[in-house]
Amino acid sequence: MTSIQNNWKWLIAAILPLTFTACKKDSVTPPISNKTTITVENVLNSSSLVESGTFQGTGTPPVILPGQTVSFRFSASIGQAVTFSSMYGWSNDLFFAPANPGIALYDQNKKPIEGDVSTQIKLWDNGTRVNQTPGANVVHPGIAENNAITEVNGKDAQGNTYLPASSLVKATLKYEGDSYFTLTLQNTSGGTANETPLSPGVWAVSYIAGGKLLNSAPIFTSGQPTANGLTQLAEAGNNAPLYTYIKSNTGIFTPLSPILVVVYNGIDNPIFKTGEKDRNEGLKDLAQQGNATLLAAALKGRPGVKNVYVLPAPNSTVLLPIIFNQSGGAVSQELSVAKGDRIAIATMYGFSNDWFFASSENGSDATQTADISSSIKLYDNGTAVDQFPGAGNNQFNLGGATASQSNVIAGVPNPNQFTTLPAITDMIKVKINVN
Template structure:
């Protein structure tokens, strides 16, 4: 009997701390069970390298741009991004006009918009797929085939035919419309010259810049390499359909996510934001504009009802990069404890925006819930900055800009929005609890 009593006391001594670790007391001194979970947040966006692209053409049938006629291209760009385009020298076998890669830079080195004549940046190129005849209305199409790399035509082609400078045949004028939006006007000025020619329907594109590097600095062609992706159809026949299809397929959304803010709370409303309210000035603005969650995290820790706060940066990169070239996007996770009645909410910046942020809707979720909770996340506009095309704005903080101040209530970002159409939320950010 004495042995049993000693054994019982020993067992109780061991089990009591374990019991207390799994429970805590409520106001009535009743033990409250807690559960341990792991929350994971992943950037699952299948990113694309081009932020914008499109086509242009004349007004006739066929839609050629004849001498004296002009077309316009409206586009947005951040500092370091460039506009490129391609259009056929119509009275040739396979020549085309395009800027040298990466294209026409719309800002100077100080980030000031460039306006005026940028014709000198247009070049004449040989597609390398047809032997050049003397340019003019009598060129036979398609002509004799060849297989060479793309080369610039500097006054004379491989067959000895001569040409004026591209800037004497096509003019380009850049106008700044404000808020990172530009208009490029291309005009056919070849009329009356020895190189008079119509211009074909064309394509244009702008590449994202990430960490100072363009995602695709050669979207339409690469000098010194074979033509590809439908450029031959433009250079040989003036048909822009195939190249247009290709560039549309690589145009879309690219954005990192900032370090993830996670908060566990009880007995209060979602402490991060409230839709319809203006930003409270407690740290959401730095998160939404700069991706800095530290100020908001520090504030949340002072609130009654807030139990745990985490800020989760991605290893090495800090931001959660999207899926690039098939490589998995950024992923972060943390363990947390929650009891019945606890709520959980998250927030993270849509990195290539002025002040958009992903966050839990309404009053967050039951913190003891398990599974994929991505459908409880929405994209919001903090209303504290002037919006620009996401990923192509000169005042976007993560593109080396300074946001312009605005004062509007927090609202859901519409989709489509005035700039673009976004994928479903679940195709951009995945949140799971296990």
């Protein structure tokens, strides 16, 4: 866990440089009335890895024998990388893995990489067992030692020799479109001086924010002691403990864009209605880019609309999620309200193509003191083709340009075709407090 904390210090200490539009607070001054305060908070316990999984052979035991292949599929955006680890089976504690942060997936022109990427695979010594001569006669577990992880480049510390990892494991990338890749690993060690089975393995893809990976070393760090279950994989080919750790760090990470708050009376929720297409009043800009300016301007002065606010978080503009013990971003605004006033909000699910959180149905009573988080739902604006949240190369906040479509606004299913999201109330909290 310490390595992940170190990797995230930059994000906690600095402003997340996403491209959400910073907005000034705007309002239409209403008649004097009761005072209340609305507070919106990002309460998501965030994860550093967007996707992860395991792979194994088809036999018993499920190792990958010389000549056999395994494949796994994942989604990734520009700047993200895929990493994995698998034991060199006929060794004491050697394993195959790419150098951190993993196998590059896009070239300098932001085009998907395809074909043979074997040269990015390396052979590593876990540093927990003295290496015997590699082969079928290796005695497990062997003599214990306490060294850091090091790359095996031709020879190990005991003088045993090894072919380059790329001669023993062939890695091939295939781009399937829409940010999806398949990585195929083939055991090509057969007939070489380093013939070996490969163990079941673990793979992972890190989130990227502000051009930096949130976890650039999910599995190991060269020059540091092994941790988090990697020893069981490197010594015995048991991928379960390492995957338990990796899975615990896989999930959701998303900021929220500046919050649009609308106070209204005598009309329906003026922001949107499910089952209708986007009204071309600015909701698309909020849902795709986190820019509430156009929608706020369209709502101002409309009959029944009393106040319109756009609330950016202090310093960072966006509301960051909870990162370890660092509280999530929050904004508050004092409102002037009267009997019959209702309140509705909207904010972008930052790492998506066009998802947004918003007040459902006709919003909430603006004159109550209450936690109204349960009235917030997650919607798909229907104006952009969806991709894996946080791993789609067309997502605006990952530097992409959305692919347009024209569907009606609808709730985002959970689970959905990409992932299972936490409960809405575990992502966003909205409270009204009468002063």
